[in-house]
Amino acid sequence: MNILVIDWLIFAEKLVLIAVIIFSSLGVALYTTFAERKVAAILQDRPGPNRAGPFGLLQPLADGVKLFTKEEIIPNAANKFLFILGPGLAMTAALMTCAVVPWGNKLELFGRTIALQIADINIGILYVFAVVSMGVYGIMIGGWASNNKFSLMAALRGASQAISYELAMGMSLISLLFLTGSLSLKTIVEQQINNSHFWNIIYQPVGFIIFFICALAECNRTPFDLPEAENELNFGYHQEYSSMKLGFYLFSEYINMFISSAIMATMFFGGYDMPFVDESKFDPNIAAIIGIVALMVKVVIFIFVFMWIRWTIPRFRYDQLMDLGWKKLLPLALANMLITAFFILLQSNPIKF
């Protein structure tokens, strides 16, 4: 009597995939912190961390050890449960997004076809949005549970920023979704791989710019890093945090950066599509590996641009930030949406003169 039939092999396969993806996201985030410091150094004409290991490559490990062994301070009046939940939530929300990103096409191992995506759900983008907005809870809970007015203010700042920019982000995506007609990330990538179709950036440049700016804001990156403006706004929502809990917050920012780069690459730059190469001619395994490498290269380029921006421009004032979000990006995204809709209608019902 089998009520619930589970294909245990699929179960195992997904479990391995989840482990691999989560650990590689963590690893990438670890080295992103290192890359951040290196990029900052190079843009400022200095060598950057170069003491730990060859070229300073062990620096992230040293940082990790430092954070782990630091004294842990929980404020007396803090709500302990929520205080610990905050960073955990931020981290979980950051990691959960990677479930729907297609990291590559298919691997064929042991006579099985393994899709390199944890879950190809047909509402992929909605899922991403839902999880990303959960990250706001990490900020809010952390700031509130610290029982410190400055943390709370910073949490409010962070939360309102994230919510305002999510709106413009969603609007800019709607016009992309008009074109694709699907919410599944896998389908979106497959459409872009199709030879008769270019990458979505060609059709939606304005949408991409809006999305990119909003992604910066969502990841709390400069110029939108007001939630953690340590020098002028008395630090951010993690003011009371120390040791690895602070590490978790900072780390989740880097994971967010990695995942949002992956999502941008997926939606606008063809995902695991290698440009000018027809993957279908290769053996599927080799094609999958080429795909993963192509995606990773795109992600690395995006992460570099994120850092490049961070070390170029100062952060916005808070009213400028809100101004940009509500008065510039949102109308622009709406206009972009209407114009796209107009052209799509024109295409499907050609006007006869």
Add this chain to the structure above:
Amino acid sequence: MQSLTSRAKAVERSPMTFLEQLYLWNILKGMFITFLHIFKKQPTIRYPEQKREFSRVFRGLHVLNRDSEGRENCTACGLCAVACPAEAITMEAAERLDSEKHLYREEKYAAKYEINMLRCIFCGLCEEACPKDAIYLSETFTPADFARKNFIYNKSDLLIPHRINQAEELSAAKGL
């Protein structure tokens, strides 16, 4: 009004043009500038491996000098301590015995001579004040220790090694 320098520039207060209002263009310009910095030469001296050339008058840690026969020059006159703006030097004088003529050049010598390196500002005034050429600032620098009390250098830390009795230490101290 006549400007004071030829480089004075009037502040422009015209409203932002459309291109400026978008920010994006200016941000791109800024990013171009930072991008060029990737190819700039780094002025960094990678310290423990590379060292900067010292100037000839570099002022590092002090040494107490000996004369050509290996006798200590210092006569504990206290002029260095008086000259010192940081009041880093203290000493105790003692009278030379006849049996100590080969140790000390003058009839009075410093039985105890201490410099607090945490107070010292390495101004070199002690060196200028000394009438006996007894104190010099060397090229040794970056003293490091775990305890503050170890930064009070006494005579055994300061005295230059004896030319004959401690020839090896002297050449080691000279970095030969």
